[in-house]
Amino acid sequence: AQKITQTQPGMFVQEKEAVTLDCTYDTSDPSYGLFWYKQPSSGEMIFLIYQGSYDQQNATEGRYSLNFQKARKSANLVISASQLGDSAMYFCAMRLNNAGNMLTFGGGTRLMVKP
Amino acid sequence: DGGITQSPKYLFRKEGQNVTLSCEQNLNHDAMYWYRQDPGQGLRLIYYSQIVNDFQKGDIAEGYSVSREKKESFPLTVTSAQKNPTAFYLCASSMSDRASQPQHFGDGTRLSIL
Numbered sequence: 434a435q436k437i438t439q440t441q442p443g444m445f446v447q448e449k450e451a452v453t454l455d456c457t458y459d460t461s462d463p464s465y466g467l468f469w470y471k472q473p474s475s476g477e478m479i480f481l482i483y484q485g486s487y488d489q490q491n492a493t494e495g496r497y498s499l500n501f502q503k504a505r506k507s508a509n510l511v512i513s514a515s516q517l518g519d520s521a522m523y524f525c526a527m528r529l530n531n532a533g534n535m536l537t538f539g540g541g542t543r544l545m546v547k548p
Numbered sequence: 549d550g551g552i553t554q555s556p557k558y559l560f561r562k563e564g565q566n567v568t569l570s571c572e573q574n575l576n577h578d579a580m581y582w583y584r585q586d587p588g589q590g591l592r593l594i595y596y597s598q599i600v601n602d603f604q605k606g607d608i609a610e611g612y613s614v615s616r617e618k619k620e621s622f623p624l625t626v627t628s629a630q631k632n633p634t635a636f637y638l639c640a641s642s643m644s645d646r647a648s649q650p651q652h653f654g655d656g657t658r659l660s661i662l
Contacts, residue, residue: 468650476655477656480652524590526591536593540589
């Protein structure tokens with residue numbers, strides 16, 4: 434069975450600095466997708482970035498980039514130039530191509546941006 | 549605006565009562581999902597549906613039921629058999645079941661026991 438691990442329950446970062454949120458995954462399936470979501474205190478889940486297992490380049494979306502190291506089975510989220518509005522829970526999730534719609538989530542990391 | 553609407557935002561259940569959480573989407577997505585989130589934890593899949601009139605159990609389906617009579621709607625019923633229903637419930641949808649398609653979420657429903 435697939436598994437997602439986020440080892441940082443909480444992190445602080447100074448405003449305008451970069452921060453890396455860790456995510457490791459475990460699957461024997463060669464075809465999968467990795468997602469990062471942001472969950473503010475209001476509760477909604479906001480899709481940030483996607484990385485496919487066969488993608489050659491690391492995904493980037495504005496201030497978000499994904500440091501994808503396939504051999505290490507890691508998919509860390511990098512947020513550049515942190516803003517106060519980045520304070521939220523961040524979830525890493527994985528979806529297998531041959532497992533229907535199953536999206537497996539990690540336990541999340543709470544990011545707090547200090548002014 | 550296109551999106552996913554969940555209602556109500558807050559819901560209270562009495563002991564032995566069934567309650568139904570609404571989820572409607574106007575994104576023309578085929579697939580819809582229900583997740584449960586407990587405080588400080590990640591999301592766990594309750595049920596999902598890839599097409600109308602078809603749905604599958606997720607990891608924690610016991611005590612829950614769903615229906616998918618219309619493409620736009622995927623209501624979740626929390627039955628009296630669910631002994632610990634207090635949680636945050638999130639509905640999601642996606643274009644297809646391909647791994648590259650992100651799931652888009654509603655704003656959630658907070659369910660509490662009276």
